[in-house]
Amino acid sequence: MRPRIGFAAIELLEAAGCEVIVPASQTCCGQPAWNSGDRAAAAQLAKKVIVEFEGFEYVVAPSGSCADHIKNEYPVILADEPEWCSRAVALGRRVYELTDFLVNVAKLDRVPGSFAGRVTYHDSCTGLRSLGIKAQPRALLARLPGVELQEMSGAEECCGFGGTFSVKFGELSAAIAERKCANACATGAAAIVGGDLGCLLNIEGKLRRMGDHETQVLHIAEVLTAKP
Amino acid sequence: MKSRAHRFKENAAAALANPVLQASMRKAKGKFVDKRAIAIREIDDFEATREAAKQIRNRVIENLDLWLEKFEETATARGATVLWAKDGAEICRHVVDVAKRHGVKKAVKSKSMLSEEAGLNLALTAAGIQPVETDLGEYILQINDNEPPSHIIAPVVHKSLDEVADLFAKTHHTPRKTDIPALTREAREVLREHFLTAEMGISGGNFLIAETGSVALVTNEGNGRMVTTLPKVHVVITGIEKVIPTLEDLATLMRLLPRSATGQSISNYVSVLTGVKRPDEPDGPEHLYFILVDNGRAEVVGSEFQDMLRCIRCGACMNHCPVYQTIGGQAYGWVYPGPMGSVLTPLYTGLENAIDLPHAGTLCNQCGVVCPVKIPLPELLRKLREKQVERHLRPWFERLAFRLWAWVASRPGLYGLGARFAARYLTWLADGKGSIPALGLAPEWTKGRDFPAPEGKTFRELYAEKKQ
């Protein structure tokens, strides 16, 4: 959907001095299957990811919900297969959400991008409540001198995406997104920034439907690597 | 109560299209959420208290039969009669029997969700006994042709002042008024008469205390006291999971319940009622009955859903739920709305009768983090989804789609091709504009919003090009 995000994440990791490898065989972490109750499909994809990634020192995802799924759900999904389960736990210890990794592990202090303007940050639910992603993206934004962060009311409230929820209950999901958009726009921000593509697609889709073609909706990695 | 949970989608659509409900829900959200946030700050160590509350509830539920026996023993010793009900029909039968035994013509009721589960008002009316709801919210619903509640503690949260004003004028044949104190005074005048003439009071119970055989009632209106002390017969109806060991445990739970529910440090009334009226006591019921109800609960004990039985019915999960905030409670179709309802309704009325409810949440876990007894609601919703798949209750095309998707996702080459095709297709659909107004393959998505256009090529393609 947004290859820019992937490249931006690579740029940030390299700026932090990491060697980045993107395994060509990777596909999906399997979260949609797990959240829809399909344990078999979720287990199948979990094993694939474990095999592909367990050889790396760190595994970083530009998404709180994917990172959480690998880190915290794989051991649950594979609980009945002790050997796989312990491999999942071992991998999980090395899995990070992008901003968390940049701030707390790689200690990135100079952000490569330059971005000017007022932004507001949407806290995606899984990153926030399962991984404690809250201060990290804000710390990184603060390193861009041109960025003015204006918090929206209800920044921690769900945007209504919810994975398959958004295509099962479209109207309902969009009605929740409307509240999020209203809160975000009330800040007068030129860009709504977040750390999970699902939320961003939802928020942007709603804004455009509401006739707002001005407000940008950006992944934090895009902001942190923005070229003037 | 007959469940309409199988019609969740239609119910939700109706709620979205109801402007009065929408306005009421917007107002309620701020009230509940903000007040709770302030109230929990008064507790030194909120998280430790939550953990303690969880432990208290677990301790009981792990040995539920023993605690119930203990309660039966202590309550009986204080002159109460303990009756057991397997389901809603048995609740109704017990209450009607008791009413007949004591020559009851009219029963005043304080809030009881169990009586909603049982459809008790209908059964009493059919038996020639007049039920009168005395909780203001429940009373409003009763005079509005027995409308179902939309919240477990604020049953008319979806209604506007204007609606209530109209209803009172019509029912009481009084001039229409929109002054809230005047409306409550009017309700009080009507209800007073009923309190004085009813022979039986029916209440729910927030907790049953095993060491003393008491019931604890947590209310904000004086009606609970009237219902439980004025009539000569008092019937308490509660679920079997409501028992707790000691009064000390009650104190711990009471630190959390009103704060989580309404953001009050303590509710206006907390009553601990023990036994029948003794000769030296000025008031209280001469006859006290406890109807302890299973209605699906016993089966949950020992199951992977056991955590749900810790619930103390505070309503915080629904107050914080983005879905509940958007559609209110009636859309959920049965007695309990919001996240706790989406778990309880399938468990108590059958998985197949509430097929949408476990999916009617975004798994945002706002409910899980506010629940005072730490019930992992999103995890339970997910487990229910898994049960649906196991029992082949999901539509065949959905199951097929997941199988197919998993099959493709296990084959990187094919997956890359699929992604490439999807990106091209979406780009074509977007036709140079920033977003797509209608998606044939996911029509639900574009019902209320666009789908942002992709950039063109996929990450995979560009990355491979770059590497070369």
Ligand code: SF4
């Ligand atoms: S599930 Fe938790 S938050 Fe919801 S009503 Fe029960 S105790 Fe309260």
